[in-house]
Amino acid sequence: MNLFWIPIKKTKNQNFEINQLEDGRIYAIRHGGDKKCYISTGIHGDEPAGPITMLFMMQANLYPENMSLLLFPCLNPNGFKNVTRRDDRMDLNRDFYAEKSYKTTFHKDALKKFGVPD
Numbered sequence: 001m002n003l004f005w006i007p008i009k010k011t012k013n014q015n016f017e018i019n020q021l022e023d024g025r026i027y028a029i030r031h032g033g034d035k036k037c038y039i040s041t042g043i044h045g046d047e048p049a050g051p052i053t054m055l056f057m058m059q060a061n062l063y064p065e066n067m068s069l070l071l072f073p074c075l076n077p078n079g080f081k082n083v084t085r086r087d088d089r090m091d092l093n094r095d096f097y098a099e100k101s102y103k104t105t106f107h108k109d110a111l112k113k114f115g116v117p118d
Contacts, residue, residue, distance in 0.1 A: 016058065016069075024077040025103065027110060028058065033066040038117040040072035040107070043093045045079020045086075070114040075107060 016028045041050025051074040056062075063069055074080050076087050085091060087103065095104040 016071075021106070023103070025075065026073055028069070028071040028073070029114070030063075030069045030071075032064075032068050035067040036070070036115055036117045037063075037067050038070045038111060038114065040075055042072075042074030042080055043076055044091075045076045045082060045084050047085075048080065051080060068114075070111065070117075072107065072110075075103065 016030045018026065018028050020026050039054065041054050042048075054071060054073045058071065058073070076092055078088050079086055079092075087101065090101060092101060092104055095101050096108070099105050099108070
C-alpha cells in the first residue's frame with residue numbers, strides 16, 4: 001500500500017482512470033478533450049509538496065474538465081516513504097537519458113503513448 005496515497009472521491013465529472021503498479025507507483029489518465037496536459041511530481045522523495053498537492057487537486061476535482069490529463073502523483077514512492085532524494089538504487093531524475101531503471105523507462109513510455117502535451 002502506498003503511504004502517500006489519498007483516496008480519490010470519484011465524481012461524475014472526474015472520470016480518472018487510476019492505475020497502481022506493483023511497486024506502488026500510481027498514475028492517472030483522464031480523457032476530456034483535444035488539449036493534453038502532463039504533470040509529474042515526486043521524483044525526489046524528500047520533496048513532498050508536489051505529490052500531496054497533486055493528490056489533493058485530484059480529490060477536489062480542481063483540474064480543468066476540457067482537457068486530457070496524464071498525472072504521475074509520485075514517481076518515487078520509495079524515496080517518499082524514506083524521505084530521501086533517491087530511489088532504492090539511484091536518483092531517478094538523473095536516469096532519464098541512461099534509462100537504467102524500469103521506473104524511468106515506464107514513465108517515458110506512458111508519456112509517448114499519451115502523446116505530446118499541448
